[in-house]
Structure formats: structure tokens, C-alpha cells
Amino acid sequence: GGRPGHGRRLLGFEPVSTSDADTFVVPEGYEAQVIIPWGTPIRPEGPAWREDGGNTADEQAEQVGMNHDGMHFFPLGHGREGSRRGLLVLNHEYVDQELLFPDGAADMTGEKVRKALAAHGVSVVEIERRRDGSWERVDSRYARRVTGDTPVAFSGPVGADHPALRAAGRPRGTLNNCSHGVTPWGTYLACEENWNNYFGTTDTGWEPDATQERYGVSAEGGGFDWHLADSRFDLAANPNEINRFGWIVEIDPKRPDAEPVKRTALGRVKHEGCTVTESRGRVVAYTGDDQDGDYIYKFVGKGNWRMQRARGRSPLDHGTLYVASFQDDGSGEWLPLTHGEGPLTRENGWADQADVLLRTREAADAVGATKMDRPEWITVNPRNNDVYCTLTNGSGWDSAVNPRKPNPYGHIVRWTEKHRDHTSTTFEWDLFVLAGDPAYDERVDLDESNIFGSPDGVWFDDDGRLWIQTDISNGSQHLAEKGYDNIGNNQMLAADPETGEIRRFLTGPRGCEITGATATPDQRTLFVNVQHPGESTDHWGETTAENPRAVSNWPDFRPNGRPRSATVAITRVDGGKIGA
Ligand code: FEO
Ligand code: CA
């Protein structure tokens, strides 16, 4: 598969086949070890996992959360030691309430809400590589859970005292943390994606305002039903609580007592991730708003980030937020979302910059940003500063940058900022790959070694290998109907960005998505996450007619157990670099 390589070969493994088995498959010469599945105590002496879902809310708050997603390995120690010991920091995107409770999702109670909150958020666990090459979670003064109930601070233009944030109790928690970011100063950014789903109300007098409408906030909510048992999540009883969500959340993994901080200058959308880079000493953060027809944003910090920090200021609190406009001729422009500029004036109803940020989507509508097919992860090529963004699937939006209508398979767009400077306000773009199956779409230039659909995670390793992870949803639509019957379980591929060569590196168990990618500094261990194995089934082995491939009992395969999200540590038998 793929075109012959030019120059140095980046990809040195034999591609694996597509798979519909309930296993995790890596190439010949590679090994995979499951670590820290949902329910693992974050400290060795912590509460043990109960396979019947019977752990309490308090126990869950001391265990690894559910539905692992974005993740980063922070080395502890220098040189070789840093590749043997570190902090794994990972998001827990959402909870499957059928699996979370022994009696399933029905009959919401206060205790169930507490447990669901405890299974969300972020885990910080210390892991160590043993002499036999395996990885193990060890005791640590850094071990920590940030949950939907952890006290949080606000910073930037929307401060904690802003009237829009006044609600019952102090601000707490982070929810729906999908992808993530890492700052040059060593902190972790958790990103709040589908936060609207947690709120609802039975008050028939409640109606969404224009901003809530734009964010998809509804009385019914997204199926969690927490508002039935906890007024914190009731849109009528506690109307401003929802304004505390939709932000980027900074967590310092080395300071377990420090409150997470919501950095409001980066905007309020359904943040998929927050990819941080820098140019000319200024910090730049890219973020996608994952909704069909929504936008790609970037934040450019004001001044030199080191000097800002030396003065005790956060480089993420001061700067300009932009939204992307992609022209059909391959050019592009970053449009500022700055109060007083363009249409974002007082005369047009924009009170101040805090107002612009609280209503980021409407501000981006007003400046005329380009609608995209669900922007997911963003990554930067370390060799040339090119930026890559996955557009997982969508309606197709009548533009060259979203060329398929509808777009069930997704694609990856790439752009080069002017002068390869991330602070530039213009860029040039092209399409890196159109995903899919050539049996259904002849424009697709892929074959059995690399067909894939619905790219979601995307990440460059230090050598410039582009890793692509897929999230084909296990909804009710039949696989053949949507043209996905040859593609198999979700997978991870590696690409050479110069030659365009792509090879399938691994396949996941049934019903899961593959997400989260991070490596030790020596690139000899790659960590990835298996999220929601068994999605859309009854989870104990009964199939659905629509998608029998979704049935899973991975990774424990216990007769009375349940499928669990987990991290997988991938190494090479010969100890070499992953992917090389
Ligand atoms: Fe949480 Fe957009 O994936
Ligand atoms: Ca995702």
C-alpha cells in the first residue's frame, strides 16, 4: 500500500489486517500490555475494583475513571530514567451509566450522580517500567483524581466573579474531557467537549436562550439525567452552572494540591483538544470545536511566554483568539474574535471580551468562519511546523476544504502558517488524505493495508511520524449501509507526511475507539487508549442486530465482568523505536 518512500523511511513495520475480533492486535515484533483499566486504584493501597460495578462514589474517586481519552506521559527524572518512570495523565471523557452502576442507568439517584461525577475528569498516575519490560502503576505523591466535583478556579477575561458564573456553590469540576494539550511549562490541558449533555430540566417554563440553542443545550439533556436527582444540573433551578463549562482547564501534574484553572481567554466551545506550540517566544494553542458545521480556533499569546511567567502571569490569560477561514483557492485567514473589532462591537450587542468568550460560537458566526466537518484533534509536525487537523465526518459544507457531501468517512486537512510562524494570520492549506473505502468512493486512494474511516486522534511523534486514530461510532446504522463493512474495528495507523504513505499499525477490540497517544522520551514505549469497548451493546454479550461487531468483554474476559476502557503500553520485542 501507499506510494514508495522517498529519502529516509519513517515506517518500518508490516501493516496489520483489518479485524473484527475482540482483541488488540499489534504488528509482528511488537508487544501490547494492558494497564490502568477503569476502576484501578490510583494508589496500590486504594479501593479494589469490583467487577459487578459495585464500587461506591467515594471509591470511584480514588480509582481510575471511565472512558480513557487524551493522554500525556510526563517523565520523572532525566535521561534514561525519564523513559522508565513518569506520570501518565489522562482524560475520562464520559460515563456509560449502564456499565457504571450494578443496576444500570435507570432510576437516577444522588449517589449515582456522585459516582458518575467521580468517574469523569482526569487521572494522574505514576507508572514505572520493570526489569522484565512491563509497566506498572506504583505509589506516588503525585497520584490524583480531578473529577466533576473538584474545586476549580477561573482565570482570564471571564473571572470567577463574573455575573454569568454566579450559581449555587463555588465552581467545581470538569466534564467531557476529550483530547488534551501540554504546555511548554509542563502543565496539562483538559478540554471540555460535549458539556451540554449533562444539563436538563423538567421545568416546562424553561426555554433555551440563543446562546444555549447554539451550544445544543436542551431540557431533555444528553441522556445522563443527573438533573432528575441533583439540582446542580437543573437548567431552571441553577441556570448559570452550565456557564462554568465549555472551557480549557489547566492542571499542574507536579502540584497535586493546586486547583485546576479554567483559562477563559481560549474561548468556550465544545473543545476537542488544545494543541500548544510556540513561535518567536509566544505561545499558540489550536483547538477544534467538534460539531458538524463548527470551527477551528487558535489562540496567540501576548508577548514572550517566559517573561509572562517570570512576572507571575499565565501566558494563557492574555492574547488573541482567532477562528479559521479556509478559501477554496487553498489560502486561509485567521479572523480575530476581539471585542470592538469587526462586527463584535457594543452597537451589535457585544458587551465586552468576556461576552465574546462566553458566546464564542456566535462570535465566530458573526465574523464569517468556515464551517467544517467536525474538527477533532490537531497536531504540529515537529520537522516543518505544518499543522494537521482531523475532520472526522460530517454533512459536507460546500467548500473545497470539506469536499465530500455528505462525508461519512472524514479527512485530514493540513496547513502551513505564513513563514511557518504560528502567530501568522494567513496560511495555505491542502488535504493530506481523504479517508474511506475505494469500494464505495473512487476518490479514496487507500487499499487493504490502510483503509480507515472517521479519523479522530492525530499525533506527531518526535521523529515526524504522523499517527492517526479512528472513532467509527457504533450507532444504530448498519455498517454496510454507511459503507463501513470492509474497515473493521477501530484502528491506529502511521503515516509519512512527506510521501503520504500510510500503514495500519494496530486494531482495537470490538466496539471501542482508539484514542490518546503519547510516548516515553526514548520512543520505545507508546501508550494508547482503548475507549468504550462494547459500545452500543448490552455489554454482557448480547448482540445488536445492527452491529454485532460492537460486542466486547475486553480486556478481562470475565464471565460476570464488563468491558473496561484501558491504556495499552506498546513496546518492541527488540527494544527499538515504535513505528521505525
Ligand atoms: Fe470526544 Fe470529538 O471526540
Ligand atoms: Ca475524540
Ligand code: CA
Ligand atoms: Ca467514540
Ligand code: CA
Ligand atoms: Ca470522535
